[in-house]
Amino acid sequence: MAKTNDNPWLNDDEQHMWRQWMGLDAELLATLNREMQADAGLSNPDYQVLVVLTDSEEGRIRVSDLAASLQWERSRVSHHVARMEKRDLVTRLGCPDDGRGAFVRISETGRAAIERAAPGHVRAVRRLVFDALTADEVAQLGEIFQRLRSRAGLSTG
Amino acid sequence: MAKTNDNPWLNDDEQHMWRQWMGLDAELLATLNREMQADAGLSNPDYQVLVVLTDSEEGRIRVSDLAASLQWERSRVSHHVARMEKRDLVTRLGCPDDGRGAFVRISETGRAAIERAAPGHVRAVRRLVFDALTADEVAQLGEIFQRLRSRAGLSTG
DNA sequence: GGACCATACATGACGTGTCACCTACCCTGC
DNA sequence: GCAGGGTAGGTGACACGTCATGTATGGTCC
Numbered sequence: 001m002a003k004t005n006d007n008p009w010l011n012d013d014e015q016h017m018w019r020q021w022m023g024l025d026a027e028l029l030a031t032l033n034r035e036m037q038a039d040a041g042l043s044n045p046d047y048q049v050l051v052v053l054t055d056s057e058e059g060r061i062r063v064s065d066l067a068a069s070l071q072w073e074r075s076r077v078s079h080h081v082a083r084m085e086k087r088d089l090v091t092r093l094g095c096p097d098d099g100r101g102a103f104v105r106i107s108e109t110g111r112a113a114i115e116r117a118a119p120g121h122v123r124a125v126r127r128l129v130f131d132a133l134t135a136d137e138v139a140q141l142g143e144i145f146q147r148l149r150s151r152a153g154l155s156t157g
Numbered sequence: 158m159a160k161t162n163d164n165p166w167l168n169d170d171e172q173h174m175w176r177q178w179m180g181l182d183a184e185l186l187a188t189l190n191r192e193m194q195a196d197a198g199l200s201n202p203d204y205q206v207l208v209v210l211t212d213s214e215e216g217r218i219r220v221s222d223l224a225a226s227l228q229w230e231r232s233r234v235s236h237h238v239a240r241m242e243k244r245d246l247v248t249r250l251g252c253p254d255d256g257r258g259a260f261v262r263i264s265e266t267g268r269a270a271i272e273r274a275a276p277g278h279v280r281a282v283r284r285l286v287f288d289a290l291t292a293d294e295v296a297q298l299g300e301i302f303q304r305l306r307s308r309a310g311l312s313t314g
Numbered sequence: 315g316g317a318c319c320a321t322a323c324a325t326g327a328c329g330t331g332t333c334a335c336c337t338a339c340c341c342t343g344c
Numbered sequence: 345g346c347a348g349g350g351t352a353g354g355t356g357a358c359a360c361g362t363c364a365t366g367t368a369t370g371g372t373c374c
Contacts, residue, residue: 154181
């Protein structure tokens with residue numbers, strides 16, 4: 001209620017919005033994950049990695065660039081790429097220019113998986129989100145999310 | 158990424174909004190988690206559990222009711238309560254009325270932890286989210302999130 | 315060219331979440 | 345009373361994410 005700095009509790013509208021937001025988030029992520037898993041055997045992070053790889057020159061990219069592109073920690077990329085490599089979705093290559101570096105390259109299996117997953121994934125996002133929003137709302141939400149993201153205090157994960 | 162004709166891809170506004178949303182989500186959760194971890198040694202899920210427990214009669218609740226309240230799977234509750242029990246944040250009790258049942262009760266340590274965590278957590282939410290939104294925007298977001306949540310197709314996980 | 319520090323990436327430990335499955339208990343119908 | 349099916353909860357395997365740390369290479373200064 002009180003907007004004073006001493007007692008920063010949330011009012012009813014704020015609490016309602018916050019609960020809906022966090023609940024919706026969890027449900028969206030879980031649903032998208034589950035559907036893509038059933039559809040193409042890919043998780044959400046798998047999909048994100050493969051999208052970046054297919055958009056990259058020759059289907060390969062340096063680990064650090066992949067991390068920057070996804071805004072993931074490098075260690076997370078390392079772990080995830082290792083898991084994906086076990087499933088033959090990607091391969092790791094040394095980097096001739098920099099002995100410390102490594103490339104990640106999409107495999108044929110990986111390419112097949114994302115081509116299989118992509119249409120259903122987009123359809124799901126449209127069905128779950130955009131079909132229920134007007135164009136104005138989409139634009140406004142985009143502006144709001146960007147505003148919140150650009151403020152200080154958020155870890156860049 | 159194959160673009161077939163019968164597959165309506167996201168337009169620029171939609172893609173921008175979706176990216177901002179997913180990015181913001183990850184950053185918000187990570188930041189809230191990190192700050193509360195540093196502040197009171199609690200994770201986000203820990204906090205959610207303790208909130209429900211403090212709001213419950215005698216600080217205890219049946220596992221299934223806890224799961225329903227959090228909209229978590231029971232197995233998730235089971236795992237998380239087990240971890241919290243190891244840290245003395247909660248205790249598990251048998252249920253005299255139903256031999257299958259079990260109660261989870263907040264401990265003194267748990268009560269101290271959430272009392273320590275709550276003000277900072279709320280301040281963080283306010284700082285990261287509500288300080289950058291007008292009251293109208295809050296109400297509108299609440300309405301939109303609720304609308305999306307109430308549509309079919311979302312897993313209630 | 316050797317000391318020194320930064321960078322690129324990997325790894326191990328651990329908390330978290332899901333899925334599949336298990337056990338124990340309750341309840342109803344006979 | 346007991347057979348059959350549903351319910352409460354727990355468990356094991358595994359994927360995911362973070363943190364702290366390790367290892368090898370690169371670059372710089374003397």
